[in-house]
Amino acid sequence: MTAPEGRGIAGRTDTFRILHVSTGNVCRSPITERLTRHALVDRLGDPLSGGLIVESAGTWGHEGAPMEANAEIVLADFGADATGFVGRELLDEHVIRADLVLTATRDHRAQVISMGHSAGLRTFTLKEFTRLVRAIDPATLPDARDEGVVERARALVRAAAALRGWLLAPTAEADEVYDPYGAPITFFRSIGDEINQALDPVVTALTGVPAPH
DSSP: OOOOSSSSGGGOSSOEEEEEEESSSSSHHHHHHHHHHHHHHHHHSOGGGGTEEEEEEETTOOTTOOOOHHHHHHHHHTTOOOTTOOOOBOOHHHHHHOSEEEESSHHHHHHHHHTOTTOGGGEEEHHHHHHHHHTSOGGGSOOHHHHOHHHHHHHHHHHHHHHTTTSOOSSGGGGOOOOOTTOOHHHHHHHHHHHHHHHHHHHHHHHSOOOOO
C-alpha cells in the first residue's frame, strides 16, 4: 500500500491527524485520545474547526470493543467524554493518514515504524514527544492565529524529530506508559494522571494556547 498524496481526510492537506496507539485500544490509547480531544476543546472550542483530528488504534486492537470500564471512570474524573468509543486494530491506512503518531511504549513505536509509510519521523512515544516539545522554543513555531493550527502542528513535529537524537531519555522507562489492563481503579487513575500531565505541554505547543485556569 502506498501513501496517498498528502495526509488527512481523503488526502486533504488542511487537516492534522493525531493517532494514539497502544496494545488493545481499550485502556491507554482511548484515555489518551479522549483526554487530547478534551484538552483541545478547552483551548480551541472546536478542534475540527482548526483542522485537528484525534484518533486511536491498537497493535492488537480489540476491534469493535468498548473501552475498559475503569478507563471510562478515569475520563469522567477529568470531565472528558467516553461516548461512542469503539476499539480498532491498527491498520496501514491509519498510519498513512496520521501526521503525528503517539504511542504508549517504545515497543508500540517500533511496531508502527516497522509498518513503513515513512512513519519514523512522525512517530514518538507520548512521553518522548512531551520531553522534546518542552525543549522547543514556542517562538520558533508558526503563530496559529496567523498561519493556522495545522501549520503550527506540522512545524512542531519537524522540530521534535530534529531534536530526537540530541535529547535522550534519562532512562528507558521514562518514555513508557505502563498497561493498566486488569488493574484496580487506583492504578488506572495513576496512569490517567501520567497521560494527562504528558499531554498538557503537547496540546499547548500544538495550539499555542495554554490550559485555562
